[in-house]
Amino acid sequence: METQTTPQEEDRYAQLQIMALDAARSGDWEILEPMIQAGLPVNLKDAKGNTLLMLAAYHGEKETVARLLKAGARVDERNARGQTPLGGVAFKGNTEVAQILVEHGADLEADNGGGMTPLLFASMFGRTETAQYLREAGANERARSRIGLSTGILSSFGTLLRQFRRS
Numbered sequence: 001m002e003t004q005t006t007p008q009e010e011d012r013y014a015q016l017q018i019m020a021l022d023a024a025r026s027g028d029w030e031i032l033e034p035m036i037q038a039g040l041p042v043n044l045k046d047a048k049g050n051t052l053l054m055l056a057a058y059h060g061e062k063e064t065v066a067r068l069l070k071a072g073a074r075v076d077e078r079n080a081r082g083q084t085p086l087g088g089v090a091f092k093g094n095t096e097v098a099q100i101l102v103e104h105g106a107d108l109e110a111d112n113g114g115g116m117t118p119l120l121f122a123s124m125f126g127r128t129e130t131a132q133y134l135r136e137a138g139a140n141e142r143a144r145s146r147i148g149l150s151t152g153i154l155s156s157f158g159t160l161l162r163q164f165r166r167s
Helices: 007-026 029-037 052-058 062-070 085-092 095-103 118-124 128-136 151-166
Strands: none
Touching (some): 029 062, 052 062, 052 085, 062 095, 085 095, 085 118, 085 128, 095 128, 118 128
16 A cells, blocks of 8 residues: 655655754754654755765764764765765864764775865865874875875965965
8 A cells, every 4th residue: 555645744854854954064963863763864965965964074063973973874975076074074174073984984085076085175275183183094195186186285275275365
């Protein structure tokens, strides 16, 4: 026997998904936990392919990141642009969240587009603490982007970019 959902039920589910995605961004585990326990997919994605984990990680919500991983979130699930949560965290420079992701098996060498690994992102955007952590965790210091850019070149580029923005 097949059941059909009503348009109202579909609208309500869409609203619940938006609520869950917003809760991940803000780290509101009190909202997320019962939704996941009731069957909401822990790897739910928004229209851009960002999972709950990606959103929580990008926004620095370390407790929510740890709890989503414990609930079964896939640590290297990519968004529509091919980026991983660790790549986003490296871009933002949140070392504590990077540590949680790496401890749960995040791929240190994941190509996040153009051959850019998390270490290359951290280097490019001047996230020195995060870059150092990724090196210590075993990231390949000799990695290069698809066009041959190294961590040293990207660090220099990042420094110039920051100086340009200040002037």
